[in-house]
Amino acid sequence: MPDSLVERRSIDVVPDAERHGTAFSQFTLWVGANLQITAVVTGALAVVFGSNAFWAVLALLLGNVLGGAVMALHSAQGPRLGLPQMISSRAQFGVRGAIVPLLLVIVMYVGFFASGSVLAGQAVGELTHLGETTGIVLFALVTAVTATIGYRLIHTLGRIAGVVCALAFVYLGIRLLNRADLATLLHDRTFDTPLFLLAMSLSASWQLAFGPYVADYSRYLPRSTSPRATFSWTLAGTVLGSQWSMTFGALAAAAAGDAFIGNEVSYVVGLGGGAAVITSLLYFVIALGKLTVNVLNTYGGFMSMVTSVSGFRGRTTLSPRGRAAYIGAIMVAGTAVALLGKDSFLSSFKDFLLFLLTFFTPWSAINLVDYYAIAKERYDIPALSDPDGRYGAWRWRALITYAVGVLAQLPFLATHFYTGPLVEPLGGADISWIVGLVAPAALYWLLARGDSDRVPDRMILAPHQTEPRRATATSLAE
Numbered sequence: 001m002p003d004s005l006v007e008r009r010s011i012d013v014v015p016d017a018e019r020h021g022t023a024f025s026q027f028t029l030w031v032g033a034n035l036q037i038t039a040v041v042t043g044a045l046a047v048v049f050g051s052n053a054f055w056a057v058l059a060l061l062l063g064n065v066l067g068g069a070v071m072a073l074h075s076a077q078g079p080r081l082g083l084p085q086m087i088s089s090r091a092q093f094g095v096r097g098a099i100v101p102l103l104l105v106i107v108m109y110v111g112f113f114a115s116g117s118v119l120a121g122q123a124v125g126e127l128t129h130l131g132e133t134t135g136i137v138l139f140a141l142v143t144a145v146t147a148t149i150g151y152r153l154i155h156t157l158g159r160i161a162g163v164v165c166a167l168a169f170v171y172l173g174i175r176l177l178n179r180a181d182l183a184t185l186l187h188d189r190t191f192d193t194p195l196f197l198l199a200m201s202l203s204a205s206w207q208l209a210f211g212p213y214v215a216d217y218s219r220y221l222p223r224s225t226s227p228r229a230t231f232s233w234t235l236a237g238t239v240l241g242s243q244w245s246m247t248f249g250a251l252a253a254a255a256a257g258d259a260f261i262g263n264e265v266s267y268v269v270g271l272g273g274g275a276a277v278i279t280s281l282l283y284f285v286i287a288l289g290k291l292t293v294n295v296l297n298t299y300g301g302f303m304s305m306v307t308s309v310s311g312f313r314g315r316t317t318l319s320p321r322g323r324a325a326y327i328g329a330i331m332v333a334g335t336a337v338a339l340l341g342k343d344s345f346l347s348s349f350k351d352f353l354l355f356l357l358t359f360f361t362p363w364s365a366i367n368l369v370d371y372y373a374i375a376k377e378r379y380d381i382p383a384l385s386d387p388d389g390r391y392g393a394w395r396w397r398a399l400i401t402y403a404v405g406v407l408a409q410l411p412f413l414a415t416h417f418y419t420g421p422l423v424e425p426l427g428g429a430d431i432s433w434i435v436g437l438v439a440p441a442a443l444y445w446l447l448a449r450g451d452s453d454r455v456p457d458r459m460i461l462a463p464h465q466t467e468p469r470r471a472t473a474t475s476l477a478e
Contacts, residue, residue, distance in 0.1 A: 006148060006323070007151045009151075010302075011084050011310060011318075012317055013082045014082040015462075016082075019223065021222075023225055025221070026217070027236055028162050029155055029217055030158075030234055031237045031240055032162035032241070032289075033292050034241025034244075035162060035169055036165065036245065036286075036289030037123075037264065037268065037286050037289060039246055039249070040248055040249035042245075042246055042249065043056070043245060043248065043253075044253035045202055046060060046195075046202055046253075047249075047250050047254050048253050049195070049198060051192065052188040052189070052254070053251055053253075054186045054189050055190075057251075059197070059198075059200040059203070060199055060200070060243065060247065061203075062203075063201065064203045064206070064239045064246070065239055067203060068207045068234075069235060070208055070211060071214050072230075072232075072234040072235035072238070073372070074367065075215055076234070077371060079219070079222065079225040079227070079230055081219065082220075082381075084215065084219060085211070085215035086098065087307055087384055088215070088367065088384070089363070090384045090391055091379050091384060091391050092366050092367060092395060092448075093366075093394075093395050093398045093399060094387070094391055094392045095393055096311045096394055097393065097395050097398065097399055099308045099311055100402065101360075101402065102307055104356075104360075105300075105304045105360075106304050106308070108212070108359075109213075109297045109300055111337065112209070112294070113301070113330060113331070113337075114338040114341060116293060116294040116297065117140055117294065119265055120286065120287050120290035120294065121135035121137075121139050121338065122286075123135070123265055123283040123287045124136075124138050124283075126265075126269075126283050127283040136338050137335060139287065141331070143294045143298055146291065146295045147302065147327050148323060151220055154217065157292050161289055161292040165289045168282065168285040169245070172268065176271055179271070180254075180255035185254045193429055194428035197430055198414075201430050201431075203246060204357070205357040206242060206246075207242065208433070209357075211360060211364045212300065212360065216299065218230055218234070265283075268282070269286070298334075301330040302323065302326045305330070358406055358410070358413060358432055358433075361409070361433050362405025362439075363402065365441035368441075369445055375455050376455075378458055379460070381460060381461055397444070400447075401444045402440065405443070406436070408436065408439045409432035411423075412426070414432075
């Protein structure tokens with residue numbers, strides 16, 4: 001593969017001369033990333049675990065909007081900083097201290113790579129008639145190659161997947177409503193608070209899990225791009241795509257009952273009507289949708305691994321061979337997890353989502369409070385690579401806040417392998433993610449607001465960056 005086809009940047013600052021695109025690109029990318037089978041399964045889980053379809057859909061919408069707003073605030077940092085998302089964590093945690101949330105982020109990427117490969121592997125296996133295991137391996141290889149090529153191909157793939165998957169979901173929605181009456185599916189309006197909060201937590205965790213890498217895909221936008229535009233188009237794309245998929249999943253699970261559990265891909269494809277051509281197309285659509293988001297996970301994992309290593313080695317550039325090696329490591333780890341866990345996917349995925357949420361809500365809270373409320377978008381970008389600089393190697397205020405934020409959620413967490421002591425008094429409701437946002441946000445504000453030496457008077461740019469005119473760069477912090 002010629003080097004010219006492969007993205008040259010990794011965790012280094014994107015020069016202004018290489019910036020391109022518009023904020024609308026965030027809409028097309030995130031619609032495409034969310035119109036896919038794992039989002040369908042996430043919506044179905046709300047019904048599988050006991051909620052009726054009516055309240056499940058509303059709870060999923062609320063979670064998508066709330067979690068999506070947090071995720072989109074991270075996206076708005078990309079054009080301003082020109083850096084991958086997790087590099088900005090060094091301003092809060094220190095150049096080396098940022099490795100603490102980074103290690104958990106890498107685990108998340110491997111987990112999502114694995115879960116996506118299970119569902120896509122089923123589709124590829126059926127499409128090629130080579131079986132599920134071979135399908136998982138083939139899908140993983142295509143994912144790795146696409147992620148190696150990088151940013152432009154990822155956005156192109158998102159645009160294509162958005163259109164193709166949208167058409168497929170319209171068709172599948174019509175087929176579903178021909179099979180099951182919508183009024184009947186939504187007839188049960190019995191409200192159950194714990195189940196409502198569970199459904200909301202599922203969709204909120206889906207959105208919050210994008211937070212650690214969302215700015216990776218907005219960092220090439222020109223610095224003059226309005227943060228409000230980046231925020232709005234990201235929010236619109238991720239809420240529309242995810243809610244569309246999750247609503248379909250909730251209705252499909254309500255219509256299918258036990259027939260959906262363990263047969264997610266075959267059930268969705270079966271809605272197509274059984275014609276060989278339609279069946280093949282639907283398997284292709286499932287694989288394409290999963291390819292889009294799995295590439296995001298692989299690319300984000302690559303960025304996080306490089307960020308972790310560079311905090312100790314100091315290098316911010318990477319050769320194409322090094323890039324391929326990092327991505328290959330993620331592919332091997334994710335594929336191994338997929339092959340080991342493919343037979344217990346559904347219940348494991350629900351616990352995986354909720355457990356991950358306990359580690360990423362405190363990180364989001366700290367990052368956003370620091371960027372928008374304390375630093376007010378003023379970072380010293382060269383110092384983000386210098387452990388002896390403004391941000392230091394380890395920032396204990398952030399690390400302690402992060403630990404407190406994680407621990408504060410445990411009494412409210414409800415999963416199969418652990419249930420906190422305050423879950424039962426709350427009627428079984430899981431509100432851990434709300435605690436995980438509010439508690440560390442408040443604590444970090446109290447601990448870090450007087451840390452004036454860490455905040456420069458203005459944004460300090462890398463030598464090849466220029467400050468945009470304020471008239472074209474309306475700040476979210478103003």
